[in-house]
Amino acid sequence: MSEEKQKNEVLIEVEGVSKKFCKDLKTSLWYGVKDIFANVGGNKHERQLRPKEFWAVKDISFQLRRGECIGLIGHNGAGKSTLLKMLNGLINPDAGKITMRGRVGALIELGAGFNPILSGRENIYNNGAILGFTRKEIEEKIDAIIAFAEIEEFIDMPVQHYSSGMKVRLGFGVAAQMEPDILIIDEVLAVGDLGFILKCFKTIDDILPKTAVVFVSHSMPMVSRVCSQIILMERGKSRFKGNNVAKAIDLYYQKFSSIENNIVFDDGTVVLEDISILDKNLKKKLYQINWGEDLKLYFKFSLKKAINFIPYFKIIFFDKEQRPIGVLEENNSNSEIFITNDRIEFVVQHKNIQFSKGIYSINILVAKGQMRAPILRQNDILKFQVLHEKEIWPPFLLSSIYSKNN
Template identity: 55%
Template sequence: MLEVINKTGSYAIKSFGTVKDINFELRRGECLGLIGHNGAGKSTLLKILNGLINPDAGKVTIKGRVGALIELGAGFNPILTGRENIYNNGAVLGFTKKEIEAKVEAIIDFAEIREFIDMPVQNYSSGMKVRLGFAVAAQMEPDVLIIDEVLAVGDVRFKAKCFNVLEKLVNKCAVIIVSHSMPQITRICTDLILLKKGEIIAHESGEFAFTIEQYLKMVVQVNTSEIGNGNLKIEKLEINGSNENLIDIEYNKPFSLGLGLKFIKPIESISIKVTFFDAEQKAVVQLSSVNDKVIIKNDDLNEFLNVTVDIESLSLNMGTYSLHIVVREINDRNNEGEILQLIRAARSINVIGNTYYSQAPCLYKGNWVF
């Protein structure tokens, strides 16, 4: 069992920021996720739990062996080999030499660095250090496992391997993990805490819809950038008639995008693509006039054209998405030509009314009006 008790009201951590009023209890078979923007106090809290920082006030009670993967290469002696560091780390966790020897081969196999295991760790790449560090922390099966976002360094295949192991470890120990990936958090965690400036903003068990929604609203930033050839300008962009930078959209309910296009040079036909990027900046779905076999005509060569996309349904799961918009000229062969204007992160939508968070691409149904 791991228990954090705060009797005096705050943990004051000199030179590392402040963690205030943190109270939680975690037992074997449970996994606690810590989320929040950079500087929220996540890593500071992990260092307190791992004994790297002594709080000025309050109490931390941990029963059992603690394995931690907090900083890249932390706990490794760079001049020792990977094999020697396995024995060192195992000894720090309180395991006997016999117990460590029984795990060495499994650790080396899991880390996938057998050909480098007798090389000094200072010569390892960041990925190799992560693999070895996680292998030691996981294969030694501590009573409490603490993991910071260092897993972000590993490749996709190794990440999947790590989370498969974590799902099994949760049944044997208490796990605390920091991650900026909401799919990872929802996959493995039983409890979730959102931190801001060292304080708990939200704490949920089981379903995390509210906490994740608060986190995404907290970290979303519209950093708009534009490029184009100067022949067209997007002067208006509205979602459901609003030009606010962040709009709430009901899950799987109709909504509309309205664009006002000013033509600096006479142009007869254009195409428009609107791509939705999730909070991790991965494209999840794209609305395309070309894919919908629609060529947007400006027959009278007007200087201004309004285009509306009425979307019947777009089953995006809960979360915040940024919209990237690109307008291209259609040439005489009905093919897309050069970019007239591209706006990255032109607007953001916050999908509400759905309790499930994922990254699955979604289909949409809609009509183009111009």
């Protein structure tokens, strides 16, 4: 096969694939028996849903050529893992057709495909054989696999004693060094340390011209880094499909827009009545602000008890993975806070916001006295989206000026 023809070769073809599951095990077994006797199981018909059934994957179609990487993104329960298991042949679709051409290397679940009682070395031979390699071919690559996994001194220890990070390194080492035609990666890189993750991405860059990669992750910087096309899944269906990876990521972030008032502590003194971002419009219940603009937050509390003090307000920012990334300075004696017998109002401003592109949420702590005794602690009081053309890993994109050293 010529190099140009090989480059354009379609390695994965998914045509209208659907998969249904039943919420009840007993009912599921009964349906399975009925399907066997009625001879309508498998992939012959796309049947209507029966009681207690639901579509885990519904009408998914795409093509992936050698040298391309497709990202499958979506929140938990979107159907990503079910689709991957069908791609890897672990389960069959109820409707549609999947065509896989060539050797498939899969990292679907942590440690999947490893025999826990066998050593790392023995598992390398097993996995290589499953991929269709001869013992001689595996022997030629085993040193590179062990070196890549960085587990030389543990390679003859049973895999059941490996840490999660060691299993990931060994699994990726086997899958990548064997250079399969198709490489499926499902979230497993989230377990590795940063140095290993960077090495994995370099390896993906090296093998991608000869491989088709299916990449699943909740880390949008990772998806943006490697994927040339993308499918955003929602409740088993494709909500967005195409080459505009940035647009799909924005849609993914917007799914975090539902505001859920989560009161962690409340002594009955104050109630948060309103919070908003001034001068910004809501879009699908989500405020949007451009990187570098000023953030003006308006707060209104109602007082349920008379107070003879000015509360302290601590406003904490969390990223989309619910990690605390920053806090605004609390108010002091010079702060302008409007207080009456029944309410508290104020605006707090943060100039030139430099959070990187993504969704952020706000928690608030209302406290009193030198010890900052809590009055109210409430999570997820507001979510907002920072817009920028670049997707980066760190939570901050700091402005800078480059100049000559005079």
